[in-house]
Every structure is written in C-alpha cells, then in structure tokens.
Amino acid sequence: MPLLYGLRTSPWTAKVRWALDHHRVAYRYREHVPLLGELSLRWRAGSLRRKATVPLFVDGDLLLTDSLSIARHADAVGAGTPLLPQPRAEAILELDAEGDAILSAARGRVLARVGANADARREALPPGMPRVLGPTTALATRFMARKYQSDADSDDRMARAVRPRLEALRARLSGRRYLADEFSYADVSVASVLHCLRPPREPWCTFGAGMREAWTHDGLAREFEDLLAWRDGIFEAHYQPA
CATH class of the missing domain: 3.40.30.10 (Glutaredoxin)
Structure with a gap:
C-alpha cells in the first residue's frame, strides 16, 4: 500500500x-x-x-x-471527479502557486511562535512519542527554520507580504462559490493555506490550543473573515476526513 x-x-x-x-x-x-x-x-x-x-x-x-x-x-x-481538470488546469495551478506563496510567507512567523509556545511544542509531538522528548521540539523548530530558510517574521511583516494576495483571492471569489468555477484543487489548496490566518475547527483541524494560538494571526483573521467563512463552507461541503 x-x-x-x-x-x-x-x-x-x-x-x-x-x-x-x-x-x-x-x-x-x-x-x-x-x-x-x-x-x-x-x-x-x-x-x-x-x-x-x-x-x-x-x-x-x-x-x-x-x-x-x-x-x-x-x-x-483515484475515483471521483478530477481536481485538476484540463480545461481549467492553468488557472488552478496559478491559484495553487498563490496559496503556496502565502503559506511560505507565513512559515517563519509560525515556526517562531511554535518555538516560543510550550503548549504548541508539546502538541507537536507525534501521538505515542514520550513527553521526555518534548525539548527536542524546540530544536526541531529551529532546524526547520534553517532548513526552509525561514525568518521569524513579525505579525506586521507577514501581513504586508500576504495581504495583497488575500485581497486578490477575495476579488476572485466575489459572488462565486469556487475559485475556478467548479470545485477543484484550487479550492483544496487555498482553503488549506488559510490555516495561517486561523485554523479551522475539528474535524478539519485537530490542533490543540497551543498550536492554534501559534498559527492564528488575529489581525488578518478579522480583516479576512469572509475568506475564512468561505473556507469553512468548502470544508463542510467537500471534505470528510478519512
């Protein structure tokens, strides 16, 4: 398998x-x-x-x-409807790239906040891993920051980097349910990326309180509440985790 x-x-x-x-x-x-x-x-x-x-x-x-x-x-x-149908593939790939750019811009801030949050570090341990290994999470967070060449971006710096992209997504969605006319990988990608504003509720995200705090950007979440509402609707309509 x-x-x-x-x-x-x-x-x-x-x-x-x-x-x-x-x-x-x-x-x-x-x-x-x-x-x-x-x-x-x-x-x-x-x-x-x-x-x-x-x-x-x-x-x-x-x-x-x-x-x-x-x-x-x-x-x-796989079975089911395609997520990357050829007639809309180019637009879907562009939207996926936009989502990746947002997430890459947010990564430094998230890693820094996880590293500074004891609850988030503990929650990051895989299920079943002894808690005595908890201190290694801080080392792992710093390792990941170096691996991905991430900076510990401030809230303001992240907001400046991602706001224009979020505004473009808002404009594209104006009056529409889906980013590319029908449900596609573009919706999967962008809905997942919006974790970096505020993670969705269970069952679509099982973060504990510490990890949720580390990922949440209160200012951007308030500013783009409409995108988060769209995200939650996409999850509810199209994803039941296995």
Whole structure:
C-alpha cells in the first residue's frame, strides 16, 4: 500500500490528504519527526545528501516529493471527479502557486511562535512519542527554520507580504462559490493555506490550543473573515476526513 510521510501540523500535508481522500486513494500515513527523522526521510526520498521534505508519497518505485505531484497522481489513479481538470488546469495551478506563496510567507512567523509556545511544542509531538522528548521540539523548530530558510517574521511583516494576495483571492471569489468555477484543487489548496490566518475547527483541524494560538494571526483573521467563512463552507461541503 502507498505510504505518505507528512506533518499533521502542515497545510501542505493537509491538502495532499484531502486530495487523496477525495479520490478514495488508499494509503498508510506516517508522521515525520523533524530533526529526529531527517535521515530516514532522506533515505526514503532516495538520497542521504539532499534535503528531503514532506509531504512525500512512496508507492513501490514511485516517489512523489511535492503536494502538486501527489494531487496529480491522485487525479490519475483515484475515483471521483478530477481536481485538476484540463480545461481549467492553468488557472488552478496559478491559484495553487498563490496559496503556496502565502503559506511560505507565513512559515517563519509560525515556526517562531511554535518555538516560543510550550503548549504548541508539546502538541507537536507525534501521538505515542514520550513527553521526555518534548525539548527536542524546540530544536526541531529551529532546524526547520534553517532548513526552509525561514525568518521569524513579525505579525506586521507577514501581513504586508500576504495581504495583497488575500485581497486578490477575495476579488476572485466575489459572488462565486469556487475559485475556478467548479470545485477543484484550487479550492483544496487555498482553503488549506488559510490555516495561517486561523485554523479551522475539528474535524478539519485537530490542533490543540497551543498550536492554534501559534498559527492564528488575529489581525488578518478579522480583516479576512469572509475568506475564512468561505473556507469553512468548502470544508463542510467537500471534505470528510478519512
């Protein structure tokens, strides 16, 4: 059975799992542990010398190393309506890239806030991992910041970086239910990315209080409450987590 490596606190992993579940693709999930699991992840990715990232999808000789490739594979082999239909593929890819740009701009702030929040660090431990390893989470957070070359962005700096992109998404959605006319990977991607304003409620996000606090940007959440309401509607209509 295919194996997906991911981080349950990562929207990049969240949107991949959504795509796989949408297409009813069976897979096993393995939680990656930053720092501690780095060598194992590199080995599964095929090189101990190169940086490896999650999500990582392994199915025999097939190795997919980014969210979009995994979503395309799910479209090709899974059931259900396609998320990347050819007539709208170009627009969907552009919207996915916009979502990734928003999330990349927010990553430094989130990593800094997780590193400074003891509850968030504890919640970041995979289920079943001994709490005595809790201090390694702070080291892992700093490791990830270096790995992804993330800066500890302030609230204002993040807001300046993402506000124009959020405003463009708002304008595109004006009077529309979906970003690309029908439900697609664009909606999956952007809805998942909006974690960085405020995570959705359960069952679509199982963050504890500390992790929710670390991810939430109160100012942007208030400013773009309409986008968050759209996001919640997309989750309710189109995603029942497996």
